Amino acid sequence: MIEVRNLTKKFEIVTAVDNISFEIAESEIFGFLGPNGAGKTTTIRMLSTLISPTSGKIIVDGKDPQKDGGYIRSIVGLLTETPGMYEKISGYDNLDYYSSFYNVSDKKRKDNIKKYLKMFDLWDRKDDLAGTYSKGMKQKLALARALIHEPRILFLDEPTAGLDPESAHMVRNFIENLQKEKTTVFLCTHNLEEASSLSDRVCIIKKKIIKIASLTELQNDKKSKKVEIVFKDNARKYMKILRQIKEITDIEAQDNKINISLKNAEIINPVVIKSLVDSGAEILYFNEIKASLEEIYLDLIRKEEK
Amino acid sequence: MKNAAIIFKKEIKEVIKNKNIWMPILIITVIFSIGMPLAITIGSNAILKDSDTINFINKVFGYTDDPMRVLIGFTIKQFLILLLMIPAMVPSLIAPASIIMEKESNTLEPLLATPIKTSELMLGKSLTALVPAFAISTINFILLAAVVDITSYIKLGFVPLPTIEWAVVAFVLSPIISFIITIISIIISSKSTDIRSAQGIGSVIIIPIYAIIGFQIAGFFLMNIVYLLLGCLVLILICPLLLKLCAKIFDRENVLTKWKMK
Numbered sequence: 001m002i003e004v005r006n007l008t009k010k011f012e013i014v015t016a017v018d019n020i021s022f023e024i025a026e027s028e029i030f031g032f033l034g035p036n037g038a039g040k041t042t043t044i045r046m047l048s049t050l051i052s053p054t055s056g057k058i059i060v061d062g063k064d065p066q067k068d069g070g071y072i073r074s075i076v077g078l079l080t081e082t083p084g085m086y087e088k089i090s091g092y093d094n095l096d097y098y099s100s101f102y103n104v105s106d107k108k109r110k111d112n113i114k115k116y117l118k119m120f121d122l123w124d125r126k127d128d129l130a131g132t133y134s135k136g137m138k139q140k141l142a143l144a145r146a147l148i149h150e151p152r153i154l155f156l157d158e159p160t161a162g163l164d165p166e167s168a169h170m171v172r173n174f175i176e177n178l179q180k181e182k183t184t185v186f187l188c189t190h191n192l193e194e195a196s197s198l199s200d201r202v203c204i205i206k207k208k209i210i211k212i213a214s215l216t217e218l219q220n221d222k223k224s225k226k227v228e229i230v231f232k233d234n235a236r237k238y239m240k241i242l243r244q245i246k247e248i249t250d251i252e253a254q255d256n257k258i259n260i261s262l263k264n265a266e267i268i269n270p271v272v273i274k275s276l277v278d279s280g281a282e283i284l285y286f287n288e289i290k291a292s293l294e295e296i297y298l299d300l301i302r303k304e305e306k
Numbered sequence: 307m308k309n310a311a312i313i314f315k316k317e318i319k320e321v322i323k324n325k326n327i328w329m330p331i332l333i334i335t336v337i338f339s340i341g342m343p344l345a346i347t348i349g350s351n352a353i354l355k356d357s358d359t360i361n362f363i364n365k366v367f368g369y370t371d372d373p374m375r376v377l378i379g380f381t382i383k384q385f386l387i388l389l390l391m392i393p394a395m396v397p398s399l400i401a402p403a404s405i406i407m408e409k410e411s412n413t414l415e416p417l418l419a420t421p422i423k424t425s426e427l428m429l430g431k432s433l434t435a436l437v438p439a440f441a442i443s444t445i446n447f448i449l450l451a452a453v454v455d456i457t458s459y460i461k462l463g464f465v466p467l468p469t470i471e472w473a474v475v476a477f478v479l480s481p482i483i484s485f486i487i488t489i490i491s492i493i494i495s496s497k498s499t500d501i502r503s504a505q506g507i508g509s510v511i512i513i514p515i516y517a518i519i520g521f522q523i524a525g526f527f528l529m530n531i532v533y534l535l536l537g538c539l540v541l542i543l544i545c546p547l548l549l550k551l552c553a554k555i556f557d558r559e560n561v562l563t564k565w566k567m568k
Contacts, residue, residue, distance in 0.1 A: 045563075050559070070423065073422075074421040078419040089320075098420060101312065101421055142416075145416060
């Protein structure tokens with residue numbers, strides 16, 4: 001659905017995006033992660049035809065943004081990082097205004113306005129001026145605006161920022177459901193838990209791409225694995241045995257549990273289990289603790305900074 | 307065109323609701339299109355009893371048997387030029403806010419992300435300033451003609467308006483001035499970093515119009531049909547250049563990415 005090849009964007013002497021390439025399939029949720037100033041917003045602006053690349057190529061739904069900007073804008077929805085609304089007109093009129101620019105019948109447009117205002121619990125306030133809405137309500141209205149023409153590609157920049165936990169949960173469920181409707185979602189967020197629960201793949205960027213992979217692939221890529229061992233009795237007495245295994249890089253014990261970090265887990269795990277059993281340990285559980293996206297992200301960003 | 311009409315429809319509603327735009331226009335209308343012409347026409351007998359006024363008329367227009375007609379004609383010329391402040395002022399109150407307001411309220415980016423073309427956006431924004439400017443100016447020129455004609459007919463027995471000068475000022479010069487001020491205001495709005503500076507610069511661009519008004523009132527020149535047609539021709543020649551400049555300056559990328567860097 002989206003193809004990006006060697007994309008670079010420079011603003012005078014500042015390189016905002018440096019030679020990035022990726023592909024996004026139809027109905028994929030693509031998490032786009034990176035620190036502030038990493039080039040996320042610039043990439044979204046290039047993909048949604050708002051700005052042109054300095055070099056490189058973009059293809060969106062088989063079209064070139066330079067030649068078919070109007071078509072691409074008609075099939076994408078954009079939620080910006082700081083979404084603004086016309087504060088002196090009602091929430092309903094805001095949606096009515098933006099949706100008028102798309103080639104959608106009046107009936108469909110009105111039905112969609114009603115559908116999304118109801119979905120985001122804004123229907124009762126539809127006639128109130130948007131300026132009177134809370135931050136969370138404005139965020140929901142902006143999300144409704146991005147969806148109002150039922151785009152095939154949705155660019156979401158921090159979609160749950162400013163939302164209360166209940167609304168954020170509802171928005172996340174909604175994004176998840178978009179996949180069923182074959183909508184491709186490009187998700188920029190600093191909320192890594194959200195990114196890991198929603199994204200099929202994530203791209204970690206800091207001007208250049210650091211990594212693109214699914215969460216499982218990222219977890220499997222990690223050289224050092226964490227394992228939790230639960231004993232029948234106090235765990236501290238087994239620390240000495242574990243310290244003798246040089247591939248174990250870190251050990252933490254608490255009550256009847258020991259957490260270890262180790263390299264070459266597939267080879268060393270049997271060694272660990274055998275050593276413990278030989279020393280008379282009664283092991284209740286032996287589990288791999290999967291690294292969170294946050295741990296992986298911080299690890300990759302720190303490595304990049306070095 | 308459809309998208310330009312959508313923008314115009316939405317924006318004009320906001321303009322109509324904005325008292326800060328209407329109040330100064332209403333005051334100017336009452337003073338310059340109704341009050342002062344009425345006062346001068348009604349008080350023309352008294353004015354012509356003043357020997358200084360008669361001397362002035364004789365000096366400027368040569369000796370005349372009918373100083374009343376000359377005085378009314380002179381007054382009309384003065385008010386026609388004076389009323390040019392309206393086609394200049396109306397767009398200068400509306401257009402400078404057009405783009406910068408969108409930037410400041412973060413509504414420009416989602417708007418540019420719709421299938422709208424840049425030319426449609428510019429047209430919609432321009433019409434929002436131009437249509438009220440043309441409508442209000444026309445109302446004012448017609449009001450001036452009505453007030454002067456009615457009072458002159460009742461009091462003096464003749465109808466001095468319309469004249470060719472009146473028609474050229476009302477229907478040619480006035481729309482051209484509105485157009486030029488609108489385009490310059492939109493350029494300023496696209497390049498400005500905040501709404502106050504846009505409105506500040508917007509109020510400065512109408513100074514040349516005020517200067518022309520001031521020069522005629524001060525007696526440096528007196529408008530006639532030749533001056534008017536020459537003025538219109540020069541201004542018409544400026545219009546395409548301004549449009550080109552506006553199209554060049556209003557580039558999606560520049561407007562979105564450069565304004566915060568200043």
